Amino acid sequence: MSDISSTKLNTQQGSVSILALLAMMLLLALGGTMLSVSSAEVRTAASFRDGVAAQYAAEAGAKKALLALSTNNGTLPETIHNQPLGPGIPGTYTVTVEKQGINRVITATGTVGNASRQVIMEIAPETVYDFAAYSDKDMTLGLNIINGSVGSNQDINFTALTRVNGDAIAHGRVRLHTGFNDIRGRIMDSKSESAPPYLPLPTFIREDYKNGERLPGSWFSSIKLDNKIYYHDDNISFGASTISGPGIIYATGNITIGFATIKNNVILISEKDIIVPALASINNTALVARENIEIWISDFNGSAVAGGTIFAPVNFMAHPPAKSNYNVTKNPYIPKPPLWVPERVKVGYWNNLKLSN
Secondary structure, X not given: OHHHHHHHHHHHHHHHHHHHHHHHHHHHHHHHHHHHHHHHHHXXXXXXXXXXXXXXXXXXXXXXXXXXXXXOOOOOOOOEEEEEEEOOEEEEEEEEEEEEOOEEEEEEEEEEOOEEEEEEEEEEEOOHHHOOEEEOOOEEEEEEEXXXXXXXXXXXXXXXXXXXXXXXXXXXXXXXXXXXXXXXXXXXXXXXXXXXXXXXXXXXOHHHOOOOEEOOOEEOOOEEOOOOEEEXXXXXXXXXXXXXXXXXXXXXXXXXXEOOEEEOOEEEEEOOOEEEEEOOEEEEEEEEEOOOEEEOOOEEEEEEEEOOOEEEEEEEEEOOOHHHHHHHHOOOXXXXXXXOOOOOEEEEEEEEEXXXX
């Protein structure tokens, strides 16, 4: 009797031991899984932390380059390669700068551990190309609708019935000669509390353009400029024709645009006057004259820049959107402003990229 009881007791003890062993194995398996999950979470957290730090490093590099370009007239005075963030701070940044016309493209790469992030930023100085029209001497406007700002290093005269959906800024005076002009933005001139500064005009020399392809003196057919420079050593006139950019046309004499369509990032440069007598359609175009510009009864969307006066009666005028204007000003042969002013630098776009981790 006692032997049978003893046998039953031993059987029960063996069953309990097997269950305990299985439970321990299960707990060990769960513990290993949890340890693996915890390790993965730690790695993920570390990777995320390094990625955020790398983004900050890239932004620090971009901002350092922005400051350097602003204070060194658009040039980077020294190479920025694997620059440490600071004593005891992990991470480095590398910066490159590409020139595109008057624009600069900053590419800054930040690295922390195995994580890399990149910031790409396009910037440009504030120049006369930011205005629908800008003259070094007096400007006269009448019977216009202008979507954009106008400026002059001397006076702006509004004769009658002009609406400006933007600013009127003159280093001299802004004069409204009748009560039928409407300036929707700021009026700033020498009498303002904060007088606007003299804004330098772009400079250009003939030798930069004279090796371009030749154009005849009169043009009455369509032409695609194909991102080239065209040169004419005299006056040039465009009749009922279509000129498509991107590209540049340079003339040593006057440029006359009559009944023509000019579009898609064209830059017209004259050593004398640019004259638009009537019914032209000009879109995303920069007109740059060493002397005067006249625009009559036309649709103009671009930047008119004159070293002399601007006279523009009876027009619909506009300044192109920022992105379109950047496409014009990034042309490597656009006449460039002589100086960058640190407080007057614009950011065109800012892209963030993840390179690793």
